[in-house]
Amino acid sequence: DTGVGKSSIVCRFVQDHFDHNISPTIGASFMTKTVPCGNELHKFLIWDTAGQERFHSLAPMYYRGSAAAVIVYDITKQQSLSELSRALLELRCHVSSWLIVAFRSSVCLLSYFLDVPLKDAKEYAESIGAIVVETSAKNAINIEELFQGISK
Ligand SMILES: Nc1nc2c(ncn2[C@@H]2O[C@H](COP(=O)(O)OP(=O)(O)OP(=O)(O)O)[C@@H](O)[C@H]2O)c(=O)[nH]1
Numbered sequence: 397d398t399g400v401g402k403s404s405i406v407c408r409f410v411q412d413h414f415d416h417n418i419s420p421t422i423g424a425s426f427m428t429k430t431v432p433c434g435n436e437l438h439k440f441l442i443w444d445t446a447g448q449e450r451f452h453s454l455a456p457m458y459y460r461g462s463a464a465a466v467i468v469y470d471i472t473k474q475q476s477l478s479e480l481s482r483a484l485l486e487l488r489c490h491v492s493s494w495l496i497v498a499f500r501s502s503v504c505l506l507s508y509f510l511d512v513p514l515k516d517a518k519e520y521a522e523s524i525g526a527i528v529v530e531t532s533a534k535n536a537i538n539i540e541e542l543f544q545g546i547s548k
Pocket of ligand 1: 397398399400401402403404405415416417418419420421422445446447448531532533534535
């Protein structure tokens with residue numbers, strides 16, 4: 397959904413920066429970052445899609461060919477947790493079958509506040525073979541861990 401903090405997570409990861417006045421994404425934005433993982437270097441090519449309703453039809457263009465999907469929700473809004481099922485269905489409709497396998501093992505559900513019990517999110521994630529990482533882009537909490545999780 398819009399305003400749940402997708403761009404802020406990418407910005408913290410790639411530039412180690414947080415902007416309180418960050419603008420909503422128009423269409424999509426693209427960033428890269430290379431990180432060490434064991435003896436290897438992993439290069440992330442990250443498409444940050446726009447959450448606003450008017451851009452929803454564009455998102456599938458960016459799912460294609462992806463090795464992992466990160467679904468972000470705001471844990472102060474129970475509704476945004478329910479939105480996850482819709483997001484997952486949409487991803488499954490637009491990815492090829494090999495991608496669904498990668499997606500199922502590597503999708504991460506993120507949150508940065510505390511009103512939707514993390515327990516609910518974790519149970520839901522487990523039921524779809526996903527992992528949950530609770531993050532704060534503002535305070536730089538668990539952002540590196542999230543991307544390390546994807547690398548692994
Ligand atoms: N307190 C706090 N605010 C955050 C955090 N992450 C993002 N925000 C704020 O939430 C608002 C929306 O953040 P964005 O990163 O633009 O959200 P988005 O999901 O990319 O939104 P769209 O581009 O419209 O899809 C901004 O005002 C951010 O400053 C966080 O970890 N903590």
